[in-house]
Amino acid sequence: xxxxxxxxxxxxxxxxxxxxxxxxxxxxxxxxxxxxxxxxxxxxxxxxxxxxxxxxxxxxxxxxxxxxxxxxxxxxxxxxxxxxxxxxxxxxxxxxxxxxxxxxxxxxxxxxxxxxxxxxxxxxxxxxxxxxxxxxxxxxxxxxxxxxxxxxxxxxxxxxxxxxxxxxxxxxxxxxxxxxxxxxxxxxxxxxxxxxxxxxxxxxxxxxxxxx
Numbered sequence: 001x002x003x004x005x006x007x008x009x010x011x012x013x014x015x016x017x018x019x020x021x022x023x024x025x026x027x028x029x030x031x032x033x034x035x036x037x038x039x040x041x042x043x044x045x046x047x048x049x050x051x052x053x054x055x056x057x058x059x060x061x062x063x064x065x066x067x068x069x070x071x072x073x074x075x076x077x078x079x080x081x082x083x084x085x086x087x088x089x090x091x092x093x094x095x096x097x098x099x100x101x102x103x104x105x106x107x108x109x110x111x112x113x114x115x116x117x118x119x120x121x122x123x124x125x126x127x128x129x130x131x132x133x134x135x136x137x138x139x140x141x142x143x144x145x146x147x148x149x150x151x152x153x154x155x156x157x158x159x160x161x162x163x164x165x166x167x168x169x170x171x172x173x174x175x176x177x178x179x180x181x182x183x184x185x186x187x188x189x190x191x192x193x194x195x196x197x198x199x200x201x202x203x204x205x206x207x208x209x210x211x212x
Contacts, residue, residue, distance in 0.1 A: 002029040003121055006049040008040040008067070009033075009083070010058040014106065018053060018083070021110040028117065037062025037070075044071045049078060051117050054100075056084040056091065066155065066172055068100055079120040083108075087129040090207045092139055095127075097151065102126040148190050154208070156183050160196070161203035 005028055009015045015033045023030050031047040034040035038061035044052060052071060056064035068080045081102030082095055095103050101120040104113060105128070112128065119126040127136065149157065152173070159169045166180045173180075184199075193199050202208075 002027055003050040003117065004029050004031045004047060005117070006031060006040065006044055006047060006052045007033045008035075008037070008052060008058075008064070009055040010035050010060065014055075018113070021113065025114060028114075036060045037064060037067030040067045041070045041074075044078065045074060048075065051079045051081060051120060053081050053083050053113075056082060056086060062172060065094060065098060069098060069151070069155070070174070072099070081113075081116050081120060081126070083113075087131060089131060089135070089139060092127065092129060092131065092136070096140060097154075104128055105130070149187060153183055153187050153190075156180060157187060157199065157203050158208040160184070161200050161208050 005022065007015050007018050007030060009018075012035070015035075019030055019033070022028055031049055032043045034043050036058045040052065040054065041062065052068070054064045054068055058064060058067075061067075062070070064082060064084070068082075071078055072080060079101045081104060082100055083104050083106050084091065085106050087105055092103060102116045102125070104116055104126075108116075108128065116126040116128070125140075127140065129136065131139070155173065156169060159172060164172065166177045166184075169180045170177045188194070188199065191199075191202060193202060
């Protein structure tokens with residue numbers, strides 16, 4: 001049986017490029033392409049892909065991290081492979097925190113993308129970046145380090161630091177503005193912060209703001 005793929009990127013040329021690289025392989029079937037995170041969530045629900053190749057930085061709709069969270073929440077068996085130009089440690093850490101299955105740079109060769117797809121389908125984790133192997137190993141070993149904030153609270157901190165209002169955050173995360181307010185109150189209490197200015201300083205210090 002062929003593995004079904006969904007390709008997500010805001011640049012049509014990049015989507016077409018990966019399609020050309022992969023569509024000739026006998027055990028893969030590209031079922032759909034999405035131009036942003038919001039469309040990716042909809043198409044993932046419709047096509048039920050086995051693997052999603054996910055861009056991170058998409059200016060319209062949901063970004064790759066939020067879209068990945070939504071897709072994985074709705075489809076427990078789906079595998080997400082990030083395809084990005086970002087190889088900074090903060091991005092890799094975030095992907096690990098979200099239990100994303102694979103992480104590749106966009107300039108990866110077709111063979112490596114195919115290898116990553118086969119690996120995640122076998123239940124393995126496949127991360128390849130320009131970060132030195134020793135440093136990457138250290139990051140991955142620290143994956144289980146728990147934050148005082150839940151993943152949802154971390155996402156709200158990040159979106160707040162990026163300038164989103166409560167209403168906009170609610171739209172991104174598909175929750176009510178009142179729920180966002182409640183989360184923020186819990187965050188402030190957990191971190192012993194007084195106001196939004198302190199929250200933004202916390203986000204910058206802990207590199208939430210870098211996850212654009």
